Amino acid sequence: MKQNEKAQKNQGRRKKIQLYKPRKKKSVEEDAAIQYLQAQYAKIVPGDIKTFKDFPLSQKTLKGLKDHNYITPTEIQKQSIGYALQGKDILGAAQTGSGKTLAFLIPILENLFCKKWTRLDGVGALVISPTRELAYQIYETLRKVGSLHDFSAGLIIGGQNLKFERKRMDQMNILISTPGRLLQHMDENPLFDCSHLQMLVLDEADRCLDMGFETTMNAIIENLPLERQTLLFSATQTKSVKDLARLSLKFPTYIAPHEQAATATPDLLQQSYIVCEINDKLGILWSFIRNHLKQKILVFMATCKQVKYAHELFCKLRPGVSLLALYGTLHQEKRERIYNEFCRKSNVVLFATDLASRGLDFPRVNWVIQMDCPEDVETYIHRAGRTARGVLGKGEGLLMLLPSEEKIVVDLQKAKIPINKISVDPSKVQAPQRKIESLLSDNTDLKQSAQRAFVSYVKAVYMMKNKDIFNVQELDTDAYARSLGLIIPPRIKFMYKFHKKNVQKNEISGESETDDVVDKLKANTADYSTDEDEAEPDKPAPVVEKVTKKPNSKKLETFDFHNDDESDDDFLQKVKKNDVEEIDDVTQEDERPMSKKKAKPLTKAAVAKKILKKKIQVNTKVKFTEEGEAIGDEKKDVKSELAKQFTNEDVGGIDIERAKEVLQEEDKFDKIRFREKVKAKHKEQKQKLKNKKKDEQEQDEFGSQSESDGPDLSWLPDPDKVYDGKVGAGDDSDQQSIGIASGNSDDDDDDDDNQSEENDKFHRPSKRKLVESKGIPQESVAPRKIKRVQDISGALSVQEAEALAMQLLGKR
Numbered sequence: 001m002k003q004n005e006k007a008q009k010n011q012g013r014r015k016k017i018q019l020y021k022p023r024k025k026k027s028v029e030e031d032a033a034i035q036y037l038q039a040q041y042a043k044i045v046p047g048d049i050k051t052f053k054d055f056p057l058s059q060k061t062l063k064g065l066k067d068h069n070y071i072t073p074t075e076i077q078k079q080s081i082g083y084a085l086q087g088k089d090i091l092g093a094a095q096t097g098s099g100k101t102l103a104f105l106i107p108i109l110e111n112l113f114c115k116k117w118t119r120l121d122g123v124g125a126l127v128i129s130p131t132r133e134l135a136y137q138i139y140e141t142l143r144k145v146g147s148l149h150d151f152s153a154g155l156i157i158g159g160q161n162l163k164f165e166r167k168r169m170d171q172m173n174i175l176i177s178t179p180g181r182l183l184q185h186m187d188e189n190p191l192f193d194c195s196h197l198q199m200l201v202l203d204e205a206d207r208c209l210d211m212g213f214e215t216t217m218n219a220i221i222e223n224l225p226l227e228r229q230t231l232l233f234s235a236t237q238t239k240s241v242k243d244l245a246r247l248s249l250k251f252p253t254y255i256a257p258h259e260q261a262a263t264a265t266p267d268l269l270q271q272s273y274i275v276c277e278i279n280d281k282l283g284i285l286w287s288f289i290r291n292h293l294k295q296k297i298l299v300f301m302a303t304c305k306q307v308k309y310a311h312e313l314f315c316k317l318r319p320g321v322s323l324l325a326l327y328g329t330l331h332q333e334k335r336e337r338i339y340n341e342f343c344r345k346s347n348v349v350l351f352a353t354d355l356a357s358r359g360l361d362f363p364r365v366n367w368v369i370q371m372d373c374p375e376d377v378e379t380y381i382h383r384a385g386r387t388a389r390g391v392l393g394k395g396e397g398l399l400m401l402l403p404s405e406e407k408i409v410v411d412l413q414k415a416k417i418p419i420n421k422i423s424v425d426p427s428k429v430q431a432p433q434r435k436i437e438s439l440l441s442d443n444t445d446l447k448q449s450a451q452r453a454f455v456s457y458v459k460a461v462y463m464m465k466n467k468d469i470f471n472v473q474e475l476d477t478d479a480y481a482r483s484l485g486l487i488i489p490p491r492i493k494f495m496y497k498f499h500k501k502n503v504q505k506n507e508i509s510g511e512s513e514t515d516d517v518v519d520k521l522k523a524n525t526a527d528y529s530t531d532e533d534e535a536e537p538d539k540p541a542p543v544v545e546k547v548t549k550k551p552n553s554k555k556l557e558t559f560d561f562h563n564d565d566e567s568d569d570d571f572l573q574k575v576k577k578n579d580v581e582e583i584d585d586v587t588q589e590d591e592r593p594m595s596k597k598k599a600k601p602l603t604k605a606a607v608a609k610k611i612l613k614k615k616i617q618v619n620t621k622v623k624f625t626e627e628g629e630a631i632g633d634e635k636k637d638v639k640s641e642l643a644k645q646f647t648n649e650d651v652g653g654i655d656i657e658r659a660k661e662v663l664q665e666e667d668k669f670d671k672i673r674f675r676e677k678v679k680a681k682h683k684e685q686k687q688k689l690k691n692k693k694k695d696e697q698e699q700d701e702f703g704s705q706s707e708s709d710g711p712d713l714s715w716l717p718d719p720d721k722v723y724d725g726k727v728g729a730g731d732d733s734d735q736q737s738i739g740i741a742s743g744n745s746d747d748d749d750d751d752d753d754n755q756s757e758e759n760d761k762f763h764r765p766s767k768r769k770l771v772e773s774k775g776i777p778q779e780s781v782a783p784r785k786i787k788r789v790q791d792i793s794g795a796l797s798v799q800e801a802e803a804l805a806m807q808l809l810g811k812r
């Protein structure tokens, strides 16, 4: 026995030793590997790198890359990974779609791997992205290439469950986050600790550091340790000394492979632009989509409301292809769903705001259409870069410009963007103008959406910094409104303020300049309101005529849309309801059309005149009965003879003694009046209470059934009268039946309560109903007192009864 125990103990010990030994061995091997890798960092020569294997990377990272077909590094990866591994701060700039994400994710994984980072060490690396979608995409890439490492990674973005994130913040090693949510955790979450942070990465760094995120980013940076490595990446990198100082970069290495390249945009991206009138834009877009039904198209617009409207309208017009919309005011879940759907599908159109312009790696996008002129060259580059991505990605970009916006082309060409002007083939442009107008006349929601889109676009143009390109006064707003299907251009509140300001300025400076836009709006509002009233469904809409006749509208030039040779009817059948996205409503602005007449100002004198005319006595309160009769003020209505005399006397001054007597006399009447009122009120309350109890009783007796539904029980004697309101003691069944019948009695309140409690659990029909349903003769249910009288009469013989009757008659 002892020998056995000993053997078991020895075995256990041996097992323990066996478990421990390989660990130590593994750890030693790992240390040696790390030392070897770190020794190689200084020897990296970017020009010699052919594959990822040429970098001194851990086996886990290499396998992760290989598993996902990342074999050959791109130019930015070749040039930046080496410096990043050496621990240098980096400013990375490279074309869109050139693989910047891996250029910072690989160094993060290697850095934490070499430092043998564990869950207990907390946050080791932090990646900040300006949008949720981009953060999600980076997180997904990290999950792919870092799948063999033991680090925990967290996606911290707005619109997600804050509580869920809060609990796990102390276990995360790599955080991918948007600025707002990150700061929220820093401020509110005691578990969030980044005091050991090793690396900070800003993807789309110029966007993260621009005005929109300035205060948030400053607050975040303040919370981070100074001893860290910082990497900044973007296709349009910031070189602002101020920005770099904010981040306390230490002698950053500037890596920009595309600066030596001939173009700032991907080589396989074919870019063109057209110049058209504002009212032609929607028609051109519609025709373009109809001619490219077998393609994946991304359409950028200036505002969320435009995107929402274009999506709603085109869904109703049924172009024959899936339509999606992505913009900031959508719910997060919906945003994620739409993002994934657009990634997955190949024949689809996505309308989007600049939310989708940066960093998003939608696969196989054929066309990027910029329907509204981008704010600046950087925005153009990011938008256009959603196509022709990756190593061999191809794509095309089309920019729509208004004649006044054509100046931006010079800036684009200066920034090494090869863009060519093309023209539109008018025969291919089919604006469904009349259909749009009829849709809007039938659908007020759509009309409101169009109005919002209109105002938001004009506002966006007004807000643009570059006034050389964006001039709100040059916009043909009414033509634009009409192209959206709005016969009356909506009122633009801020334009009036703008106009007012201008007028005031001009008055001060002595000039008499008029605001074209506002005047035009005012004039045209009157015109269009008559158009709308007289519009005939069969007549071609006068809008189109008016627009085409415009002196400044040039004739459309020839432009081939590369027609897919698909017949319209075919595609109409292919519209799937599932593909049509619903959109959340957004806050409504005051965009009511202007009234036709200018309202006359209402002066106080005019109001007084009106009042006098109507013979209204001011400052008098008149009460009316429900029938509409005026009720006089009874307080002023004197009752006593003395008071009546006093009021009729027309003597000057006040006799106080007399007035006192009158008041005392009136006081008596007041008291009587008061008592009467109190009595009446009590009576009313009692009546109300009675009615209420009666209702309750009826409900108790018949449940939810109406009286007409149940059997007629009026023939039954009133138990109240029969038993004189007394309840028989000791007899359960009696008590129950009385309880139901005499619900009015106060004594039965408790019973009622108990019963209603029981009734809540079980349905129990009333006693009367029970008896009836069992088929017991009605006489046998008669109350006991009545039965006793009947018994007495039944006990007399016929003669005795006759004698009794005679006796009674004799008494009379």
Ligand SMILES: Nc1ncnc2c1ncn2[C@@H]1O[C@H](COP(=O)(O)OP(=O)(O)OP(=O)(O)O)[C@@H](O)[C@H]1O
Pocket: 069, 070, 071, 072, 073, 074, 077, 094, 095, 096, 097, 098, 099, 100, 101, 102, 234, 235, 358, 359, 360, 361, 385, 389, 390, 391
């Ligand atoms: N070494 C590589 N080999 C093959 N494909 C790669 C490689 N690196 C990146 N890619 C692919 O290229 C595409 C673009 O990469 P990524 O999104 O990182 O570009 P980016 O430079 O960050 O673009 P943007 O400036 O628009 O943000 C992705 O689909 C990615 O999977």
